[in-house]
Amino acid sequence: MNSGTEKSGSTVVCAFISPRNIYIANCAVSRALGDYEYKNLRDRGPCEQLVSPEPEIYVRDRDDEHDEFLVLACDGIWDVMNNEDLCNFIHSRLLLTDDLEAVTNQVIDTCLYKGSRDNMSIVLVTFPAAPKPNPEAQKKEAELEMAIERRIKEIVAEQEDKNEFDFLKLLQLLVDQEFPNLPPGGGLSAKQPFIEQVFREVCPSRADSVSLGYDFALI
Template sequence: MGGFLEKPETEKKVEQGSGNGLRYCLSSMQGWRLEMEDAHSAVCSLMEPFKDWAYFGVFDGHAKFSMLRFPEGIKEGFLQLDEDLRKVNNDKPGGSTATCAFISPDKIYLANCGDSRAVISRGGATYISTIDHKPFSNIERDRIQKAGGSVMIKRVNGTLAVSRALGDFDFKRDQSRSQVDQMVSPEPDVTVCDRLESDEFIIIACDGIWDVMSSSEVSEFIGSRLLVTKDIPMIVNSVMDICLHRGSRDNMTLLLILLPGAPTLDEDAIKADRNLDKTIAQITREVIEKHEINDFEVLMRLMKRMAINIPNLPPGGGIYAKYYIIEQVFHEIFPDAPAEIYDFCNV
């Protein structure tokens, strides 16, 4: 299950790129975990004869499992990769989820193995969201039990929180059963859809994001931020911060792929967002003065209660999306307050 640090490691590693009419931005953060076990791959143009195809993937390792990057086939590729990994990791514990997107000129292919997730936003709404492979779902539980395992505390044999993954060969020892019928299966679900002009973006993220935000919340938040800023890393990093404030205790990686139909800047939305910032700053000053607050944690608790009465907060993000405004005002009033003033667990 892994241990935790005394305070979260909040430094973010950001990567950006573009090609084939696509732009992407990835941010990853270790968070509360003792180690960073996430990995990713982003290739905007594959080798010939697939130069007009793109490939993106997020891999969430567990039990110190290091995931190699791969641009191979989809379902057959997953199974073959698992066999290749067995040759070098058969006696080693741990494994990795894998969630990938292959983008051709006319189609999008999503492949998911584990509890990372891919989401397509189309026409301002969540169009497709892959299904997490959790041991307690009926389909997964049935396979686990038929393979001689059990589901306890929502985990395979009480230890593993995902029911499909690459690696995890301790759960793949039954030679009488096929590769995909083991307690933990390497078989991905593959979703295929035609590309439309209304396709906006694709999100691929590990469960450190989805543990505390829904597919629609992340999609709506990103869509709303694309209307007010061109700073894509800031948008992606904001999702990480919101998840941390909401209590995510896991590593976090989010890969955002912008398609040609992605939202663009809107002057009315920009104006409304600036006015919202001014409103939140004013409310923060009034709360500090009225309640004679000098403790940031107390301030945030009061601001959370008041958020229901603050209109037009960013959808999906709420008051946490404007945390930096509250923090800025607090430091203006209390310049000697320590830089790290936020107790992520208790607010």
């Protein structure tokens, strides 16, 4: 730092949950922690520099009857999902499982398949009103996967030269299909791991083409 060679910086978003309130501090702009080369104006205070480390602070009353969950995430998530999309997606996944690690992994995967190329991290905290696994939701998810698998097999069967058919072509054909009960906020991108699995089973000789799908966003 003294020699001027330390130029790194970062951001932060954090939350403190008390029995009655939720406190959120957001300093996620312009790498507000560090970046000392932008904080060297001697006639200005710490929060009056070109880049300020002063966070925005929000306070919300707890509502155990309605509060479902809290999400803290970085740009790689918000680049491809807005607040409503992410909340709807997480809500729908909590109806399938109470494994929070599995849910957050699905968020990361879905954002990757939606085309995010920025850093991705997420923290998910559930509250008493969070959705619980629901047999009806699980049934609809199973029906969705059966419909996707059936359509993939139909598409593969229609190909005259299966040796020239690859995973990217499959994704391009699936985009125009209508499937019931796609995850809200996630869409077909949320099912890409399942699509990959079925493709590998149906076209084992073309399994190496799955990596092509990472360059194609299933919006």
